[in-house]
Amino acid sequence: MAPGPSVPFEIKYANASDLGALVSIEIRSFPSSNYMRSTYEGCDPLAVHTFKTVSSLEYFAKSECHILAGVDSKAGGIIAYSRWNIPAIYEVERAVDTSLSNDAQAQMQNIWAYAPKLNKGTYTFYKEMIKRSRNIHLKETDIVLELLCVVPEYQRIGIGSAFLKWGIEKADASNARIYLEATMEGVPAYLKHGWKIVEEIQLDYTERGGEGSQKFALMIREPQETGA
Numbered sequence: 001m002a003p004g005p006s007v008p009f010e011i012k013y014a015n016a017s018d019l020g021a022l023v024s025i026e027i028r029s030f031p032s033s034n035y036m037r038s039t040y041e042g043c044d045p046l047a048v049h050t051f052k053t054v055s056s057l058e059y060f061a062k063s064e065c066h067i068l069a070g071v072d073s074k075a076g077g078i079i080a081y082s083r084w085n086i087p088a089i090y091e092v093e094r095a096v097d098t099s100l101s102n103d104a105q106a107q108m109q110n111i112w113a114y115a116p117k118l119n120k121g122t123y124t125f126y127k128e129m130i131k132r133s134r135n136i137h138l139k140e141t142d143i144v145l146e147l148l149c150v151v152p153e154y155q156r157i158g159i160g161s162a163f164l165k166w167g168i169e170k171a172d173a174s175n176a177r178i179y180l181e182a183t184m185e186g187v188p189a190y191l192k193h194g195w196k197i198v199e200e201i202q203l204d205y206t207e208r209g210g211e212g213s214q215k216f217a218l219m220i221r222e223p224q225e226t227g228a
Helices: 016-029 034-040 045-060 102-109 120-137 159-173 184-192
Strands: 009-013 065-072 078-085 143-150 178-183 196-204 213-221
Touching: 009 159, 016 045, 016 065, 016 078, 016 143, 034 120, 034 213, 045 065, 045 102, 065 159, 078 159, 120 178, 120 196, 120 213, 143 159, 159 178, 159 184, 178 184, 184 196, 184 213
Parallel strands: 143 178
Antiparallel strands: 009 065, 065 078, 078 143, 178 213, 196 213
């Protein structure tokens, strides 16, 4: 069995009030991403944070979306974040109040009113890649790891693996596959935990007025026997 995180650490379901903190984790975790640079170049960081927080309400409102926060048990702060889509057929309970305030519901209906002056070309380029990839590789019964991020100072000490174990246990118990799109930096960790690459995609952001390019690996983990 792989060792656990080397700091006191807890995984819990995130509340709607945590979304702003989770977005901060996401932004800090991918500071040099060509996607982030190409899409939000020159934008006010506060405006980017607000837009991404409002956008995350859409995920929180989905019954099959499980949003998890990683908390440093000693310091008390949120240090990691993962988002899973688990089909309802597996009956995995979301152990959190999923209701949204009236203000949050109104924001969710008009997300683009909160958008900074971003590069919509690269924004939609990435979205198109996700849609195309899932149309090809995803089954209705697949669990999807949509996002996993850990703040830099807590990386490489077992935090990410703990989140993967959370999802793997549920997938194996239900005989379900787990699909994800990974940056190439994350591929070694996923390979170690049983994922295999099914396709690699290169996005050239200069085609949409952005900067540089970025490669993604589409990966699937087949279910494994529990209790083996």
